Amino acid sequence: MLVWSRTSRWAAWGTAGLLLGLVYALPLGIIALASLAGQWNGMLPSHMTLRHYADALTGDSGDQLKVSLLTGLMASLLALLCGSWAALALRAMGPLPRRFLSVVFFLPSAVPSVSVGLGLLVAFSQPPVLLNGTIAIVVLAHFILISAFTYGNVSAGLARLSPDYEDIAASLGARPAYLLRRVTLPLVAPYLIAAFSLSFAMSMGELGATVMVYPPGWVTLPVGIFALSDRGEVFAGAALTMMLVAVTLGVLLGLSRIPTKVTTR
Amino acid sequence: MANGGADKAAPPAGSSGIGFESVTVAYRGNAVLRDLTLTVEPGEILAIIGPSGSGKTTALRAVAGFVRPTQGRIRIGQRDVTDLPPHARDLGMVVQNYALFPHMRIEENVAFGLRARRAPEETVRERVKECLRMVGMGDFMGRYPRELSGGQQQRIAIARALAIRPIVLLLDEPLSALDAQIRRNMLEELGQLHRALPELTVLYVTHDQTEALTLADRIAIMRDGRLVAHGPSRALYRNPPNRFTAEFLGRANLLPVRMESLEGGGRHARVRFGDSPLLAEAQAQLRPGASCLLCIRPHDLTLEPRGMNGNVIHARVVSTLWQGDQLSIAVDAEGTTLRLASHPLAEPPRVGDSLHLHFGPEAATLIAEDDR
Amino acid sequence: MTASSTSGKSSAAGSFDLRAFWIAAPLLVLAGCFFYPLSLIVGQAFKNDAGAFSLATMAAVFGSTMFHEAILHTIGIALGASAGCLALGFVLAFVVSFVPFPGAGLLVRLIDTVIALPTFLVALAFTFLYGSAGILNMSLMAAFKLPLPPVDFLYSAWGVILAEVTVYTPFVMRPLLAAFSLIETAQIEVAASLGAGFWRILRQIILPAALPALLAGGSLCLLLTVNEFGIVLFIGAKGVITLPLMIYDKAIQEFDYGTACVIALVNILISVGLYFLYRFALGRVGGNRAGLV
Numbered sequence: 001m002l003v004w005s006r007t008s009r010w011a012a013w014g015t016a017g018l019l020l021g022l023v024y025a026l027p028l029g030i031i032a033l034a035s036l037a038g039q040w041n042g043m044l045p046s047h048m049t050l051r052h053y054a055d056a057l058t059g060d061s062g063d064q065l066k067v068s069l070l071t072g073l074m075a076s077l078l079a080l081l082c083g084s085w086a087a088l089a090l091r092a093m094g095p096l097p098r099r100f101l102s103v104v105f106f107l108p109s110a111v112p113s114v115s116v117g118l119g120l121l122v123a124f125s126q127p128p129v130l131l132n133g134t135i136a137i138v139v140l141a142h143f144i145l146i147s148a149f150t151y152g153n154v155s156a157g158l159a160r161l162s163p164d165y166e167d168i169a170a171s172l173g174a175r176p177a178y179l180l181r182r183v184t185l186p187l188v189a190p191y192l193i194a195a196f197s198l199s200f201a202m203s204m205g206e207l208g209a210t211v212m213v214y215p216p217g218w219v220t221l222p223v224g225i226f227a228l229s230d231r232g233e234v235f236a237g238a239a240l241t242m243m244l245v246a247v248t249l250g251v252l253l254g255l256s257r258i259p260t261k262v263t264t265r
Numbered sequence: 266m267a268n269g270g271a272d273k274a275a276p277p278a279g280s281s282g283i284g285f286e287s288v289t290v291a292y293r294g295n296a297v298l299r300d301l302t303l304t305v306e307p308g309e310i311l312a313i314i315g316p317s318g319s320g321k322t323t324a325l326r327a328v329a330g331f332v333r334p335t336q337g338r339i340r341i342g343q344r345d346v347t348d349l350p351p352h353a354r355d356l357g358m359v360v361q362n363y364a365l366f367p368h369m370r371i372e373e374n375v376a377f378g379l380r381a382r383r384a385p386e387e388t389v390r391e392r393v394k395e396c397l398r399m400v401g402m403g404d405f406m407g408r409y410p411r412e413l414s415g416g417q418q419q420r421i422a423i424a425r426a427l428a429i430r431p432i433v434l435l436l437d438e439p440l441s442a443l444d445a446q447i448r449r450n451m452l453e454e455l456g457q458l459h460r461a462l463p464e465l466t467v468l469y470v471t472h473d474q475t476e477a478l479t480l481a482d483r484i485a486i487m488r489d490g491r492l493v494a495h496g497p498s499r500a501l502y503r504n505p506p507n508r509f510t511a512e513f514l515g516r517a518n519l520l521p522v523r524m525e526s527l528e529g530g531g532r533h534a535r536v537r538f539g540d541s542p543l544l545a546e547a548q549a550q551l552r553p554g555a556s557c558l559l560c561i562r563p564h565d566l567t568l569e570p571r572g573m574n575g576n577v578i579h580a581r582v583v584s585t586l587w588q589g590d591q592l593s594i595a596v597d598a599e600g601t602t603l604r605l606a607s608h609p610l611a612e613p614p615r616v617g618d619s620l621h622l623h624f625g626p627e628a629a630t631l632i633a634e635d636d637r
Numbered sequence: 638m639t640a641s642s643t644s645g646k647s648s649a650a651g652s653f654d655l656r657a658f659w660i661a662a663p664l665l666v667l668a669g670c671f672f673y674p675l676s677l678i679v680g681q682a683f684k685n686d687a688g689a690f691s692l693a694t695m696a697a698v699f700g701s702t703m704f705h706e707a708i709l710h711t712i713g714i715a716l717g718a719s720a721g722c723l724a725l726g727f728v729l730a731f732v733v734s735f736v737p738f739p740g741a742g743l744l745v746r747l748i749d750t751v752i753a754l755p756t757f758l759v760a761l762a763f764t765f766l767y768g769s770a771g772i773l774n775m776s777l778m779a780a781f782k783l784p785l786p787p788v789d790f791l792y793s794a795w796g797v798i799l800a801e802v803t804v805y806t807p808f809v810m811r812p813l814l815a816a817f818s819l820i821e822t823a824q825i826e827v828a829a830s831l832g833a834g835f836w837r838i839l840r841q842i843i844l845p846a847a848l849p850a851l852l853a854g855g856s857l858c859l860l861l862t863v864n865e866f867g868i869v870l871f872i873g874a875k876g877v878i879t880l881p882l883m884i885y886d887k888a889i890q891e892f893d894y895g896t897a898c899v900i901a902l903v904n905i906l907i908s909v910g911l912y913f914l915y916r917f918a919l920g921r922v923g924g925n926r927a928g929l930v
Contacts, residue, residue, distance in 0.1 A: 009736055012732050012736045013732070013736065013738055015728070015732070016728070016729055016732035016733070016736075019725065019728065019729060020729065020744070023725070023802075023803050023806070024747075024748075024751060024803070026762070026766065027758065027759050027762030027763065027766070027803065028758075028762070030762045030765045030766055030772070031758065031761060031762045031765070033765075034765050082663050082666055082667075083663075085659070085662060085663045086660065086663035086664075086667075088659070089659035089660035089663065090660060092659070093660070101660065101664070103916070104664075104667070105663075105667065106912075107671070107909070107912070108667075108671050109912075110860065110908050110909055110911070110912035111675070111864075111905050111908055111909070112863070112864035112866070112880075112881050112901075112904050112905070112908055113864065113866060113881075114866050114881040114882075114884045114885055114901070114904075115678065115881075115884065115901040115904055115905050115908075116671075116674070118678060118884055118888055118894075118897055118898065118901050119671075119674030119675050119677060119678050119901070120670075120674050121888065122674065122677045122678060122681060122894060122898070123673055123674035123677045124674075140670055143670070144670050144671050147667070162362070162364065164360050164362055164364035165364050165366060167329070167331055167351070167358070167360075167364075168358055168360065168364045168425075169366075169377065169381070170330075170331075170350070170351040170352045171329050171330075171351050171352070171354070171356060171357065171358040171435075172352075172357070172358075172377055172378030172381060172425070172426070172429060173352050173355075173378050173381045173382045173429060174352055174377070174378075174381040175352050175381070178381050179352075182377075182381075183366060186366075186368045187366075187367070187368060189368075197753075198753065201752075201753030201754070202753070204755065205753075205754060205755025205756065205757075205758075205867075206755075207755065207756075207757060207866060207867040207870070208864075208866035208867065208881060208885075211870075211885065211889070212885065212888060212889060222755055222757065222867070225757070225761070226757070226870065226871065229761060229764075229871065230873075234761075234764065234765070237761065238761065238765070241758055241761055244755065244758075245754060245758065248753060248754065249750065249753075252750070252753060260368070
């Protein structure tokens with residue numbers, strides 16, 4: 001409603017559309033195209049094939065998909081547990097300790113992922129805890145990087161919860177554990193799910209820390225994609241990327257459909 | 266009266282009721298409640314009213330256990346509950362925004378307290394049905410709160426609080442979120458509920474004095490964290506002990522007068538308002554010679570004389586306001602503005618007209634001047 | 638033990654809520670998994686090869702030209718990308734909010750989804766688009782009969798900047814969209830009826846409302862671009878080394894952990910500094926209202 005005339009409105013939409021298309025639609029479309037390319041010497045691929053997808057779902061690449069999914073699930077569940085626990089516990093504290101600890105819990109999101117990986121490498125290649133070369137160190141790396149986001153999401157959800165619900169539940173006779181299970185958690189369920197979705201997506205795309213700590217037997221999709229493109233097998237890399245995107249979006253979509261019976265005011 | 270859903274024996278008679286004993290609540294040196302001592306008798310409704318910031322909600326939340334007193338004790342029935350967590354206090358609570366659990370059906374909402382106390386399922390089912398019938402919402406068991414209107418939700422909230430058979434019911438501005446028409450209906454229903462549950466002690470917090478006057482047996486008035494007045498509703502209305510109470514509870518005209526003598530065997534007091542001699546109800550602590558205030562309610566002033574001992578005040582009309590069911594006339598008498606509420610007149614007085622205002626001595630009460 | 642309040646508020650002064658001790662478990666986990674490794678990095682940065690306290694490694698790193706280049710590249714790319722994000726984000730958010738078209742809601746959801754995708758995806762796509770064997774170059778060579786690929790910007794800082802702008806603009810758009818949605822249309826209509834033209838409205842009503850969101854989004858972009866690794870790795874330009882990439886090279890390719898830790902320390906300090914800048918900017922916007930977590 002700011003732009004009144006017809007022509008300027010179309011001009012605005014046109015510019016925005018062009019920008020959006022250039023910036024968003026084009027890259028995804030290109031990768032989709034590349035994933036189906038048999039040979040690409042000129043402007044467009046000369047012939048298309050599904051070979052790359054077939055390769056992607058079997059052998060090494062198929063394993064990488066499994067690895068990514070498992071890592072994502074484990075790390076996200078752990079992050080959800082830890083982040084929610086921290087968010088709930090922080091609510092019971094006075095304002096000053098709460099602000100300080102809140103910053104503490106958000107710090108892992110500020111630190112660059114490669115440094116986190118380096119830290120884990122250095123810390124757990126020596127006693128007392130040796131995790132070098134295990135699956136655990138990869139899951140741990142993902143867990144640290146995403147725990148701040150689950151904490152943030154769940155905190156935000158708890159902050160928007162009207163205290164009346166828990167007050168009344170307590171006055172009716174609900175002890176703290178019952179109250180948590182039956183009232184608090186169900187009411188923040190949408191935020192818990194959103195936190196899990198975000199964590200999962202971030203884990204699926206994580207590269208910086210993974211590349212520092214992964215053992216040869218536990219290769220995630222992003223590491224695999226990089227290896228392929230580094231070797232020059234860009235089309236196979238493109239196919240793997242499309243698979244990564246599809247799986248991530250698929251899981252996100254599935255999670256967003258979980259009914260939570262909580263209406264937004 | 267049986268308690269909760271667990272197998273508890275009926276408590277001895279007179280074991281409900283609420284007691285505040287010198288309760289003070291302070292946050293970082295800021296006193297929200299100052300030395301409150303108040304008793305709510307078993308089975309009565311006591312309304313705490315006051316302007317915002319008066320501490321009335323804090324007092325209620327202290328009974329519920331959400332606020333810890335810095336000093337003093339709180340009693341529910343015979344038990345000192347000051348150190349008990351909210352879930353051990355055996356009370357029901359209803360708040361302004363209903364707070365029905367949105368992820369549970371009505372049936373589950375009302376059953377919540379019983380299930381939390383692990384009552385047997387048959388008890389739960391019966392009690393839920395009974396309480397929903399009591400509030401007239403028996404057909405809504407399978408619905409979700411979002412499908413109900415405000416008034417319906419509040420009824421469910423009341424049913425939920427009553428389901429656990431509490432000894433005490435706390436109501437925190439329960440009607441403030443409702444439309445005026447619904448509020449009137451709910452007020453009547455609350456009155457009926459109280460009559461149906463004679464052993465239930467009710468603490469009712471509101472800023473609306475009409476609700477308090479309609480519903481409560483006794484009223485407590487608070488201001489700036491202190492208890493300013495308390496007593497049976499009618500007595501408090503007819504004989505307010507101080508100026509704040511007179512003006513907060515109902516509308517009041519306050520005339521500055523000087524007390525002259527006692528008459529009628531000490532029952533009446535002769536006072537002087539400017540040049541006019543007036544007769545009012547005597548107050549024990551007021552002596553001849555004292556300056557005080559004479560309180561007369563707008564609807565007790567009439568334009569026609571009544572009876573023999575009537576008082577008369579000469580005044581000039583300042584403004585008239587037609588309000589549908591009444592005519593509100595503001596007059597000036599010797600520098601003091603008074604308001605009278607009259608039924609609508611065929612020929613209302615005009616601005617500037619001279620009037621005589623009449624009222625009987627039984628409608629005039631004296632108040633000691635407090636430092637405002 | 639008394640739980641004086643279920644939601645943890647309004648405890649009278651002097652009472653202590655024992656439930657606060659629940660924080661111990663997550664705090665321990667965080668300490669063990671995050672702060673302990675971090676402290677080791679800091680420790681390692683101050684040691685020499687023999688393990689004794691020494692500033693030799695630090696001196697060596699701070700003196701090396703490669704390190705200087707890496708810092709310049711990192712900060713330069715971060716600033717460039719953030720500026721681009723702010724510009725692009727503002728334009729897009731503006732059009733979506735004030736020149737409404739059907740499907741605007743869907744578009745916003747789409748943008749939120751893009752945030753979930755890995756960053757290197759864009760870098761990969763750009764190699765297909767702007768690489769030496771990419772579509773743009775191939776088309777130009779075919780159209781103008783050129784012997785060599787004319788467009789070469791991908792394998793430079795500009796390529797990285799373009800990729801990062803693509804990826805991080807949503808982080809500017811989200812708070813902007815939230816801020817714009819709080820501007821009442823009534824304000825704009827009244828201004829227009831009082832005779833204000835498009836540019837005046839933009840300057841005096843929209844920009845002031847957008848400023849806090851721009852600040853928050855901009856500082857977030859700075860933080861994210863300083864830490865970005867995937868894009869730089871995938872583009873793999875020879876001359877473009879950023880701090881994270883250098884850490885990776887030193888640690889994994891050369892096994893030089895001492896140097897890697899020093900660089901990591903510098904990277905961490907810059908990031909944490911930017912993070913506090915971001916928190917400060919968020920405080921001015923109003924946290925939750927900006928649509929940020």
